[in-house]
Amino acid sequence: MSETTRSQARRAHHRPLVAAATGGTPSRRPVWFMRQAGRSLPEYRAIRADHGMLESCFDPELVCEITMQPVRRHDVDAAILFSDIVVPLKAAGIDLDIVAGTGPVIAQPIRTAADVAALPRLEPESVGAIAGAIELLLDELPEAAALIGFAGAPFTLASYLIEGGPSRNYARTKSLMHGEPDTWHALMGRLADITIAFLRVQLDAGVDAVQLFDSWAGMLSLADYQTYVAPHSARVFAEVADYGVPRIHFGVGTGELLAAMADAGADVIGVDWRVPLDEAVRRVGPGKAVQGNLDPTLLFAGSDVVEREVRRVIADGERAVRAGATGHIVNLGHGVLPDTDPDVLTRAVELIHAV
Template identity: 85%
Template sequence: MSETTRSRSRRAHHRPLVAAATGETPSRRPVWFMRQAGRSLPEYRAIRADHGMLESCFDPELVCEITMQPVRRHDVDAAILFSDIVVPLKAAGVDLDIVAGTGPVIAHPVRSSADVAALPRLEAESVGAIARAIELLLAELAETTALIGFCGAPFTLASYLIEGGPSRNYERTKALMHGDPDTWHALMGRLTDITITFLRTQLDAGVDAVQVFDSWAGMLSRDDYRTYVARHSARVFAEVASYRVPRIHFGVGTGELLGAMSEVGADVVGVDWRVPLDEAAHRIGPGKAVQGNLDPTLLFAGPDVVDREVRRVVADGERAIGVGAVGHIFNLGHGVLPGTDPDVLTRVVELVHSL
């Protein structure tokens, strides 16, 4: 651990996001945005004009620059490491690419026990570029700005590997899950190992918090989540608990799963826009912080609507604290949409900080 990392660790409570996540009183209400570093920013588009997505994810200087862009522009309270869900799979040796307009595409989908056995394991040195990027970021970030590490949850990684890419119905994923549970759990175990290695690399490098994205868990019933997914996500959170940094869990369309997702070990549960934060806090149970949950499409609706809805989310967050949440981190209910005016995001941050 570098001196920069040790220094930041000693002063972690100065960061509003860390304070809100751990039940302390933040100096201001923390706000950041999922996908804040990306296509909504002209400075990001300028970089990507000459660099592919995966190339950018494995270049420490580019990761640092892209991660810092929204921090400089918006004054958000956290930077989230610029990466992609499939980065640890690529680093391990899985043959995949990120295709513009499509997303991750897997050359040889995983459909059998033999395919699972052939999956490579992730060695920490294979993601050394990410550790180097974190070192660069820690040297540049202000003491009050948290750095959030990033990974995909085992279920979401499994869905990409099985389907071969993004899917609308996840029929192959659910067929393997129900039709061959032994192979399913073997695959999830291998992906859990990869996820843990990737998170530990980031934590050893000094991130202040981690967020686990189970982006597609909302496709599952509560029973299926508890039967086929929860134990593996729980192992991820348990294996990084000793680092004593906030652990955030988020999925899309997971309103019916919030209670089950809260049981796997996260300190903060992200909530999409479909469930008010106070209702979400009831479902999650006491003792955890909530994160969210402005509908990202409302950023296109004009300043009066944005002002009203930001105030509503802040009020919902206060009510969530009143019913047992330990804190509220303002965010969107999903990622920033590509066509979002970055000036609107800046105004949202200013408003949240003023309330």
């Protein structure tokens, strides 16, 4: 079966996440968790004891196994491809590593127009392993479970490249943005090209939805986001629109940016725990689905608190739909924390499906 035929065959089946994202009626309330595949699972830690992070991201069999682990354990309604936002940068030839306890570290940060001009482009064949992993996953996933592909948004990728790694205040990033706007937009254009190419590889392989992570956009003012970031994210969404799959947009601390992020072209807006889902719809306007937004730290607070907060998020989501959202996908407001008890997540999924 060709990839196109396999993808079409899967899309002929009902998947709750896709239904909620597109205004349909899901067979059950859809839920998945950002970072659901990872350090909270003992089966993941067992694999990583013998394999580095980037090594794992470029091994199709390992990607498939790690991606499947939370689906088997938790019965979530979607798998998100196990990867990292810097994978396409690494594949393009940028010298970087993912350092335990730190995150991505860039060997030669981008600081000048010449640095931008020297950035390599992403050739689809350099991420063939990711396409291979998707092929394996499409054969293994339950028919009702959606497969989500993802990429880092141009701004978040730019922040890592400019700062050289994670940052608290993004001083160099904002200095380049304001001090050398032509260089900034050239960089964002190159990163949008890489992001589009990476998403297209995943979409061509048959993923059912894509999520664009602009994890650090919440560090920006609304004016800066609209001027320096939104046009490039909008191009990413526009360039993959013809695939016809739901496009999800997510950031942390982006309550003041939600309307602008929605305007960039996504079908689903991820909402962190700071803004209630029904309030998010008022900011965004009708016609988009919402995703979120349980605070991941509350998973440590005991079963009574988890049940209370899950029910609250569900109620907020129902109010959001009445306010004009096309659907609600239950998720956390950010990723699963490493020390989270996986049994708590399993019980949360059972509750979400039962309510």
